[in-house]
Amino acid sequence: MESTIIIEKSVIIIAVFALTMLMAMYSTLAERKIAAWLQDRVGPNRAGKGGILQPLADGLKLFSKEEFLPNTPNKFLFVIGPAISMSMALITSAVIPWGDKLHLFGRDIILQATDIDVAMLFIFGVLSVSVYGIMIGGWASNNKFSLMSAMRAGSQMISYEVAMGLAIIALVMMSGTLSLREIAAQQSGMNWNIFYQPLGFLIFLVCSFAETNRTPFDLAECEAELIGGYHTEYSSMKMGFYLFAEYASMFISSTILAVLYFGAYNYPGMDWAVENWGVNIANVIGMVVLFAKICFFIFFYMWIRWTIPRFRYDQLMNLGWKMLIPLAIVNIVITGAVILLFQ
Amino acid sequence: MIEVLFYILSTITLGTALLTIFSRNPIHSAIYLVICFFSIAGHYLLLNAQFLAIVHVIVYSGAIMILMLFTIMLMNLNKEHEKHKPKLIIIAATIAFCLVALVLLAALLKTKPVVESYYNSGTDFQSIKVLGQVLLNEYMVPFEFASVLLLVAMIGAVLISKKEKQKA
Numbered sequence: 001m002e003s004t005i006i007i008e009k010s011v012i013i014i015a016v017f018a019l020t021m022l023m024a025m026y027s028t029l030a031e032r033k034i035a036a037w038l039q040d041r042v043g044p045n046r047a048g049k050g051g052i053l054q055p056l057a058d059g060l061k062l063f064s065k066e067e068f069l070p071n072t073p074n075k076f077l078f079v080i081g082p083a084i085s086m087s088m089a090l091i092t093s094a095v096i097p098w099g100d101k102l103h104l105f106g107r108d109i110i111l112q113a114t115d116i117d118v119a120m121l122f123i124f125g126v127l128s129v130s131v132y133g134i135m136i137g138g139w140a141s142n143n144k145f146s147l148m149s150a151m152r153a154g155s156q157m158i159s160y161e162v163a164m165g166l167a168i169i170a171l172v173m174m175s176g177t178l179s180l181r182e183i184a185a186q187q188s189g190m191n192w193n194i195f196y197q198p199l200g201f202l203i204f205l206v207c208s209f210a211e212t213n214r215t216p217f218d219l220a221e222c223e224a225e226l227i228g229g230y231h232t233e234y235s236s237m238k239m240g241f242y243l244f245a246e247y248a249s250m251f252i253s254s255t256i257l258a259v260l261y262f263g264a265y266n267y268p269g270m271d272w273a274v275e276n277w278g279v280n281i282a283n284v285i286g287m288v289v290l291f292a293k294i295c296f297f298i299f300f301y302m303w304i305r306w307t308i309p310r311f312r313y314d315q316l317m318n319l320g321w322k323m324l325i326p327l328a329i330v331n332i333v334i335t336g337a338v339i340l341l342f343q
Numbered sequence: 344m345i346e347v348l349f350y351i352l353s354t355i356t357l358g359t360a361l362l363t364i365f366s367r368n369p370i371h372s373a374i375y376l377v378i379c380f381f382s383i384a385g386h387y388l389l390l391n392a393q394f395l396a397i398v399h400v401i402v403y404s405g406a407i408m409i410l411m412l413f414t415i416m417l418m419n420l421n422k423e424h425e426k427h428k429p430k431l432i433i434i435a436a437t438i439a440f441c442l443v444a445l446v447l448l449a450a451l452l453k454t455k456p457v458v459e460s461y462y463n464s465g466t467d468f469q470s471i472k473v474l475g476q477v478l479l480n481e482y483m484v485p486f487e488f489a490s491v492l493l494l495v496a497m498i499g500a501v502l503i504s505k506k507e508k509q510k511a
Contacts, residue, residue, distance in 0.1 A: 077374070117470060121397040128405025132377070135409065139370060139416055147416060154413050158406065178471060 004107075013113050016093045024247040025055040027298055031247075034302045062240035070233040072142035081137020082234065082241035088130035089248040095119040096255055097181045099265045099287040103279045111287070112181060119180040120172065123256060124165060127211055131157045133245070134213075134220065138230035149229035152313070153220035156210055159320040160217075164207035166328035167200045170335040171260060184264035188271070192263035199331045201261045203324050208253045210320070213246060215305040219313055254297035258290060265290040349389055355382040369415050373408060380404045391469050 029044070029051060036043025044051040072078055099111035116122060131154050138150025174196060175183050187193055194201050210217040221229030231242045258264060265286035273282035311319070359379040366372045380403045387396035466473050478486050 116393060118393050118397050121394070121401065125397045125400040125405060128401055128409070131405075131409055135412055135416075136374070139412075151413060151416055154409055158409060161405075 008109055009113060012098075012109075012111065013094070016096075016098065016113060017090065020090060020093055020248055020251055023251045023294075023298075024244055025059070027247040027250060028058060028243075029054050030298065031302050031305075034299065035306050038303070038306045059240070062237050065236040067238075068235040070142055072140055072233075074140040074142070077136050077140035078233075079238070081133055081140060082238045082245070083133075084136065085130065085133030085245040086241045086248070088126055088133060089245040089252060092123055092126050092249075092252045093255070095122050095180055096252075096259060097184045097264060098290065099283045100185070101279065102283055111283070115179060115181045118178050120168060120178040120183075123180075124161070124168075127164075128157075128161055130249070133242075134230050137234070137242070141230070141233035143233050145226045145228075146230050146232050149220045149222075149226045149232075153213060153230060156213075156217065156219065156316060156320075159317065160207040160210035160324070163203055163320060163324035163328050164211065166325060166332060167203040167207065168260075170200045170328070170331045171197055173332070173335050173339060180259055184259055184266070187263040188266050190263070190268050192261065192266075194261045194263075197261065197331075197335070199327065200335075201257075203328050203331070204261070205257065206319075206324060208257060209301070209304065210316075212249050212253050212301075214250065214301055216308045216311050217316060218310060219316060222310060250298060250301055251294065254294045254301065255290075257297050258293035262293050345389060349386075352382050352385045352389070355379075356386070370412065373412050373415060376411075377404050377408045380408065393469055394471050394474060 032054070033043045033051070035041075044054045047053040047057040069075060069078065094113040095116060097112045097115075101111060102109045134153040135150045138146040138153070141147070171183075171193060172178060174193070175186055177183060177186075183193075209215075213220050220226075221231070223229075226232070231239050234242060265283070267286065267289045270282055270286060273285060356379055359375045359382065362375040363372045363379060366375060380399065384396040384399045384404075387393075387399060
């Protein structure tokens with residue numbers, strides 16, 4: 001019994017890890033292809049058919065580049081920066097429900113690495129810790145521009161975390177649980193949270209752009225002012241890890257958006273499919289549906305990146321503190337009033 | 344198994360706490376303190392308190408220590424030029440800390456019968472629902488006072504920064 005659970009969970013963990021890596025890899029290609037499409041170009045099309053092998057070529061190039069350490073007294077911290085970024089981007093996937101359950105070998109397999117009671121807080125904890133990767137790396141680079149970028153990233157992430165947390169509180173008030181599995185299960189059919197929490201979703205979306213350091217909030221890597229930002233001094237695969245971590249966290253935050261607000265693995269007619277086609281087929285469709293939602297959000301991230309220009313720093317702070325936080329508080333008050341009225 | 348984990352965690356906690364005090368570079372100090380906070384969160388997990396562990400990580404490692412690191416980086420204090428503090432301050436700080444420890448110890452010893460009654464009641468205090476009910480029913484007044492205290496501190500901080508601006 002014990003060993004089967006260990007095997008089952010390790011298979012799920014390895015599968016999710018491989019999936020995240022694969023998605024992060026192909027997001028780099030997708031980003032370039034979508035940028036090309038939006039700008040009426042062709043995009044990378046030399047490696048493989050239609051550029052399908054481009055991520056492998058990029059990875060090979062990064063691996064074979066010269067490893068360069070700047071003249072810094074903190075070599076250890078310099079190396080550990082990208083490692084923190086990468087591991088924090090990957091660790092969130094542990095609490096995400098990728099599907100309801102499968103019935104294989106005479107037992108129910110729950111498609112989630114671990115179902116903890118405080119999954120939502122766990123995600124916030126990981127998010128807040130992931131700033132260390134950028135801050136430590138930027139500081140250890142011993143470069144003024146890197147330091148500036150690290151401080152920008154730090155203050156930006158702290159500011160937007162507040163609004164994000166407040167947006168989530170309204171959702172938690174509504175669903176009455178912090179477990180992602182239960183939140184996903186509550187949205188069966190078309191009962192998605194986006195219809196009940198449109199304002200909360202909007203705030204969460206904007207904040208998740210800021211948390212992943214994507215345009216229009218990518219002031220940490222503002223080329224015109226800061227050279228390359230916090231990864232100016234990084235080369236070879238260490239820089240690759242920073243870039244990879246950004247795509248991995250984009251994948252994860254798309255997943256969280258889909259799970260929290262867009263009904264996770266639920267689709268209309270899921271109960272009917274369970275009855276007529278069996279648990280397995282219905283849930284495989286559910287996983288595919290979740291995957292489609294995730295891909296949509298990844299596309300959305302890229303669409304925004306190639307459409308909207310970067311904010312100025314004071315605009316960023318004004319938006320965070322003077323717009324999003326009051327809006328999120330108003331959202332909490334409205335949600336509370338509605339819950340009281342309908343009780 | 345749990346005992347081994349406890350000893351490993353305790354070693355990390357005490358080791359990083361000492362390193363926090365003794366390292367010359369303030370940024371290294373701050374990073375050791377972060378590791379110390381993480382190991383304390385590990386202790387909470389050993390006691391089966393998931394909520395407390397994660398909130399501890401969010402608040403201490405995620406918010407307070409980042410602000411601290413931020414301030415150190417912004418002020419550029421990483422030059423290790425800190426002078427030695429006078430002996431008197433060190434002695435005073437030690438005495439003050441011992442007094443705080445005494446008060447804390449007394450308070451914790453006093454909670455023992457209450458905690459035992461919780462143990463015997465058999466409810467699952469790991470669950471957030473139970474925790475919330477206890478906090479907002481039995482300990483409503485202290486809980487609200489704590490929030491007022493935070494608000495006062497926040498307003499005070501804003502006030503101080505405003506005054507400095509006018510002078511300059």
